[in-house]
Amino acid sequence: MTTAQLGDIREDGSATATRRKLVVIGNGMAGARTVEEILARGGGELFDITVFGDEPYGNYNRILLSGVLSGQSDATDIFINPLDWYADNDIELRAGARVNHVDREAHLVHADDGSCAPYDKLIVATGSRPFVPPIDGVMNGHGPRPGIFVFRTIDDCSAIAHYAQSCSRAAVIGGGLLGLEAARGLLSHGVEVHVVEAGPHLMGQQLDAQGGRILARTLREMGIGVHCGAATTAITGDDHVTGLTFKDGTHLACDMVVVAAGIRPNAELAAACGLDVERAVVVDDQMRTQDPDVYAVGECAQHRNMVYGLVAPLWEQAEVLADHITGTDLSAAYEGSKLATKLKVMGVELAVMGIKEPEHDDDEVLQFSEPQRGVYKTVILRDGRLVGATLLGDVSKVSYLTQLFDKGTPLPEDRLELMFDLGAPVAAVPVGALPDDTQICNCNGVSKGDIARCASGGALSVGAVMKATRAGTGCGSCKAQVEEIVTWAAGGDLVEDPSAHYYVPGVPFPKAELVEQIRRLDLRSASEVFDALAGGRDDPASKMGLTSLLRTIWGPDELGDERDARYINDRVHANIQRDGTFSVVPGISGGVTSADQLRRIADVADKYAVPMIKITGGQRIDLLGITKEDLPRVWKDLGMRSGHAYGKSFRTVKSCVGTDFCRFGVGDAISLGVEMEDRFKGLEAPAKLKLAVAGCPRNCSEAMVKDVGAVAVEGGRWEIYVGGAAGAHVRKGDVLCTVDSHEEVLQITGRFMQYYREHARWLERTYAFVPRIGLDELRAIVVDDRDGIAARLDAEMQRTIDEYVEPWQTEAAAPVTANQFAAPIAMSV
Amino acid sequence: MSSTESLVERSLGPIGQIPLGEGRAFHVADHHIAVFRLREGGLAATQADCPHRGGPLADGIVGQNSVVCPLHAQRFALATGLAEVGDCDISVYPCRIDAKGDIVVTIPA
Ligand code: SRM
Ligand SMILES: Cc1cc2nc3c(=O)[nH]c(=O)nc-3n(C[C@H](O)[C@H](O)[C@H](O)COP(=O)(O)OP(=O)(O)OC[C@H]3O[C@@H](n4cnc5c(N)ncnc54)[C@H](O)[C@@H]3O)c2cc1C
Ligand code: SF4
Numbered sequence A: 001m002t003t004a005q006l007g008d009i010r011e012d013g014s015a016t017a018t019r020r021k022l023v024v025i026g027n028g029m030a031g032a033r034t035v036e037e038i039l040a041r042g043g044g045e046l047f048d049i050t051v052f053g054d055e056p057y058g059n060y061n062r063i064l065l066s067g068v069l070s071g072q073s074d075a076t077d078i079f080i081n082p083l084d085w086y087a088d089n090d091i092e093l094r095a096g097a098r099v100n101h102v103d104r105e106a107h108l109v110h111a112d113d114g115s116c117a118p119y120d121k122l123i124v125a126t127g128s129r130p131f132v133p134p135i136d137g138v139m140n141g142h143g144p145r146p147g148i149f150v151f152r153t154i155d156d157c158s159a160i161a162h163y164a165q166s167c168s169r170a171a172v173i174g175g176g177l178l179g180l181e182a183a184r185g186l187l188s189h190g191v192e193v194h195v196v197e198a199g200p201h202l203m204g205q206q207l208d209a210q211g212g213r214i215l216a217r218t219l220r221e222m223g224i225g226v227h228c229g230a231a232t233t234a235i236t237g238d239d240h241v242t243g244l245t246f247k248d249g250t251h252l253a254c255d256m257v258v259v260a261a262g263i264r265p266n267a268e269l270a271a272a273c274g275l276d277v278e279r280a281v282v283v284d285d286q287m288r289t290q291d292p293d294v295y296a297v298g299e300c301a302q303h304r305n306m307v308y309g310l311v312a313p314l315w316e317q318a319e320v321l322a323d324h325i326t327g328t329d330l331s332a333a334y335e336g337s338k339l340a341t342k343l344k345v346m347g348v349e350l351a352v353m354g355i356k357e358p359e360h361d362d363d364e365v366l367q368f369s370e371p372q373r374g375v376y377k378t379v380i381l382r383d384g385r386l387v388g389a390t391l392l393g394d395v396s397k398v399s400y401l402t403q404l405f406d407k408g409t410p411l412p413e414d415r416l417e418l419m420f421d422l423g424a425p426v427a428a429v430p431v432g433a434l435p436d437d438t439q440i441c442n443c444n445g446v447s448k449g450d451i452a453r454c455a456s457g458g459a460l461s462v463g464a465v466m467k468a469t470r471a472g473t474g475c476g477s478c479k480a481q482v483e484e485i486v487t488w489a490a491g492g493d494l495v496e497d498p499s500a501h502y503y504v505p506g507v508p509f510p511k512a513e514l515v516e517q518i519r520r521l522d523l524r525s526a527s528e529v530f531d532a533l534a535g536g537r538d539d540p541a542s543k544m545g546l547t548s549l550l551r552t553i554w555g556p557d558e559l560g561d562e563r564d565a566r567y568i569n570d571r572v573h574a575n576i577q578r579d580g581t582f583s584v585v586p587g588i589s590g591g592v593t594s595a596d597q598l599r600r601i602a603d604v605a606d607k608y609a610v611p612m613i614k615i616t617g618g619q620r621i622d623l624l625g626i627t628k629e630d631l632p633r634v635w636k637d638l639g640m641r642s643g644h645a646y647g648k649s650f651r652t653v654k655s656c657v658g659t660d661f662c663r664f665g666v667g668d669a670i671s672l673g674v675e676m677e678d679r680f681k682g683l684e685a686p687a688k689l690k691l692a693v694a695g696c697p698r699n700c701s702e703a704m705v706k707d708v709g710a711v712a713v714e715g716g717r718w719e720i721y722v723g724g725a726a727g728a729h730v731r732k733g734d735v736l737c738t739v740d741s742h743e744e745v746l747q748i749t750g751r752f753m754q755y756y757r758e759h760a761r762w763l764e765r766t767y768a769f770v771p772r773i774g775l776d777e778l779r780a781i782v783v784d785d786r787d788g789i790a791a792r793l794d795a796e797m798q799r800t801i802d803e804y805v806e807p808w809q810t811e812a813a814a815p816v817t818a819n820q821f822a823a824p825i826a827m828s829v
Numbered sequence B: 001m002s003s004t005e006s007l008v009e010r011s012l013g014p015i016g017q018i019p020l021g022e023g024r025a026f027h028v029a030d031h032h033i034a035v036f037r038l039r040e041g042g043l044a045a046t047q048a049d050c051p052h053r054g055g056p057l058a059d060g061i062v063g064q065n066s067v068v069c070p071l072h073a074q075r076f077a078l079a080t081g082l083a084e085v086g087d088c089d090i091s092v093y094p095c096r097i098d099a100k101g102d103i104v105v106t107i108p109a
């Protein structure tokens, strides 16, 4: 690296100082973001940067901590800048060093590890710490007693998670954002969770009473105890916690407590060195304290009487500070943040902006509440302008309202449009019309402008833009919007990435052409395809899709089967799990089992000490946590066929009890379900196929939201639904046709599935395929046989069914590859 | 591996233990190693556990001289261990087939 460009001799001969020294106290979200902004303005050439951080890590995204607490993410997943980043940018990070004294006279900071650092410019970014209210029995001298925790850092998460293992009931004191995040994290540790709030309702800072009640109801449905108006006066217990006592004398038993009762800015350090401190460190519009060499930013700063406790304002503060300290724009001014936030509380989406309750007599209030669905919306209007809004449970209108709120634009004639999409999506603001500075990703503070610039600057895919800007990588609630902006920004100017149309990324052909090439050149294996059509480049990400396609085209017998081109699930016929073990889901056609099958499953569970036996959402039974080497033995002992719950293939046919038992049944759903599953079991396809049969339109087996469903209607007829979904995507299926018999159901559904196998893109579920092709088109081909291919489709399906080989019993008896099911091979030394 | 460490060669037994194009995991003298038998010839050996969340790399799909972890699809160059997708690199070990047709891997003593 070159040094001291600024420190060279000036033209007039006077030597300037070498690079100036910048010291940052606090390596949290504000400190690190400010450093990033400074670097982005060429600050790396202006300053030697030293960052002190109390926590012994690089910099991480605090708002994702509840995911770490719940075990959903690893601590490493939430790092924003790992330690390498500091080294790469020549930043000296003193991680684990707490600054305990600032000598402003000498321009020196001292840390508790005995080190010190001189500065020309200093940034205080010390954030806040949890506030622990004076409750009897909380403290023992220096900190909270064992069993009592706060929730602010990675270390707090590990401590809570560890302690929770030995607990059965946890209480969280504080029903605000933090408390609820803590409660959510605790839920996954198998403890009963109670949230205790002194105020009259939850999230008093963001919600009014009714909103708070609806949220409480949603939480109770998740199994969380909610106690409002409960002021904790004491935590009882001697060497371990036994419970909480409330002001009204009542008691709640618990064996651990997380205190999340608010935060206090870490401003003592600044106060001790004589900086102005009120509630926090007082700064001007350039984020400077009264000392021109000292800035403050983030939760420890007080600006125009506001101290913020959310991340969005600090992104803006960091920009202004960086503009100013680097001299990029000395007139940059922070004028305070209009508080419009989008949060995810316990998975419930919440957006709030402006005031939460009317303040003037003539403020208009629109309110909608649907407690059953956990939805609550209020909008507050004054003089024809939006001054406040709260959206709970359904935030579909948030971009629109944020626009009205930020810009003060006039409101629509029909006020209901503020809350709902009426008819056509009139009210949706096209992304092109959003101002550049609209914040899209609140977790990472990324604006529309940042995303658009990155996309038009050549980042070719949504993924690349997300990676480069971090937009959408936090809670993920803005992903759809990010995609929209990337598409918009890429527009017609950028060449569309052609690989978007390839069947698999590494072979440059769309599906139809690829199939033609494979047939024409008689290619029988993935390697042959790569050699003939991809210049020999064997893209690993393309192998699974190619294998599936080759098997569909040639059938298993005619194929040069390359096991290594399969995904592990398809090599060992089981679904790999997070710890490298596998799950075993035997086929139980139509969900109909017997005492004998259940007994065998129970015996296997005992014999192999199966850690978890679970009834699945697909009407069958999952044995989870089986090691690879046990798989063949487990299959043999079960003596059942594979349920194919691991491949891109036909999975299940759920059924309901139908005419056999149900007083409403008009069709024999059980028999039909069993027949269908027996016929199509294991059928390979571009994506999963999940089916169901319902004995009447009450739809108890959810047939209307399956890839393929049959629903009995009056008169012994069956409606055939296709393209339904109720997974990551929810879509009601379309009625393809209505038929009179089981045979016809089998024939039409089989024909539809064959057409899907031939024409769907890799991993394209029917919920995307059906709308892409169009229902009328599908009906013309599959039902009316407009193209005269029905007989061929039927024959092809029949051939595939005839060629089916049950993999479990076959390969348990005769493994196909060396050490197919081996545990790691131990070599004696 | 730094050059000051002493290295030893260890035999892992016949090459037939690994099907063409796939990987298998081995435990040898405290080391957990994934060995891959490459379609274009030769072998590659890496640490067995993915640095992301411990996924079994031997169960990954190999192609273009890299391995893709089966759990979350991080991808590593087999020759160098460099992460092609992901933030953390992996260790790789020299590995060859000897005259008897046995796998021989070089690891720290
Ligand atoms: C076991 C089961 C959950 C349970 O305990 O009930 C399950 C478990 C998994 N599901 Fe599921 N799904 C299970 C029923 C469902 C259902 C309900 C159903 O089948 O009626 C759905 C909604 C229906 C649908 O698919 O539309 C469902 C929608 C998904 C999705 C979302 C698919 C989508 O595009 O919308 C995924 C992700 C994917 O496919 O990429 C998924 C993926 C997964 C995977 C395979 C994730 C993975 O790749 O490892 C899970 C395997 C866990 C493991 O460790 O073995 N699972 N999953 C259910 C097995 C059913 C069975 O007997 O085969
Ligand atoms: C669990 C949780 C969930 C949250 N969820 C959301 C959310 O969904 N949305 C949202 O907008 N906000 C959320 N927040 C708030 C958000 O995290 C904060 O607003 C943000 O982290 C503030 O950044 P900061 O840099 O000012 O403080 P911090 O991120 O706390 O950083 C301050 C750093 O300075 C260090 N430090 C302090 N004193 C010293 C010293 N003397 N010497 C050296 N180092 C020192 C601290 O150890 C800390 O690492 C959440 C917070 C928590 C804890
Ligand atoms: S919903 Fe399905 S994919 Fe998600 S954790 Fe549950 S089982 Fe796994």
Ligand code: FES
Binding pocket: B050, B051, B052, B053, B054, B055, B069, B070, B071, B072, B073, B074
């Ligand atoms: S464990 Fe390997 S990619 Fe996640």
